[in-house]
Amino acid sequence: xxxxxxxxxxxxxxxxxxxxxxxxxxxxxxxxxxxxxxxxxxxxxxxxxxxxxxxxxxxxxxxxxxxxxxxxxxxxxxxxxxxxxxxxxxxxxxxxxxxxxxxxxxxxxxxxxxxxxxxxxxxxxxxxxxxxxxxxxxxxxxxxxxxxxxxxxxxxxxxxxxxxxxxxxxxxxxxxxxxxxxxxxxxxxxxxxxxxxxxxxx
Numbered sequence: 538x539x540x541x542x543x544x545x546x547x548x549x550x551x552x553x554x555x556x557x558x559x560x561x562x563x564x565x566x567x568x569x570x571x572x573x574x575x576x577x578x579x580x581x582x583x584x585x586x587x588x589x590x591x592x593x594x595x596x597x598x599x600x601x602x603x604x605x606x607x608x609x610x611x612x613x614x615x616x617x618x619x620x621x622x623x624x625x626x627x628x629x630x631x632x633x634x635x636x637x638x639x640x641x642x643x644x645x646x647x648x649x650x651x652x653x654x655x656x657x658x659x660x661x662x663x664x665x666x667x668x669x670x671x672x673x674x675x676x677x678x679x680x681x682x683x684x685x686x687x688x689x690x691x692x693x694x695x696x697x698x699x700x701x702x703x704x705x706x707x708x709x710x711x712x713x714x715x716x717x718x719x720x721x722x723x724x725x726x727x728x729x730x731x732x733x734x735x736x737x738x739x
Contacts, residue, residue: 554663666737
């Protein structure tokens, strides 16, 4: 694994948040390499178990999820190898303590014959998003979100479930689902994660 990152300086590896991931299959073991910063970010998410010896399997679970999300991005690209292997795609948003990070993914391959293989290396990059109140308020105005929509988004940013949002706002779960569908349509996204990323990253 060292050879894969031999051209990076130690400072670059130390100060960048990334995970180099080779999906496991029957012929090869799971392979994960992560920078110290990526490890720190992921260990501070609420989904990660606390015991350090379990950290690698937890990070692998993140990678499995992100690979599936990246595969979905590729469904509309088909066999266009150049597009698939050279572009970095936004695929997820994670919350680490009070900070949000955008997850971007890229497939690392120099051969169209390898692009569809299960063991093809992936690189996932974690970038901190703009989660300050001024930036969010600016995007509320940009997308013309009404007061109720803004309240729901703020609760989404707090990592609350639909049920928790409904209880907090004294509304039904179905009403919250309806608001989320309207938000997705207004922001041209198709998921809760998409709503968050649209308002934090632009």
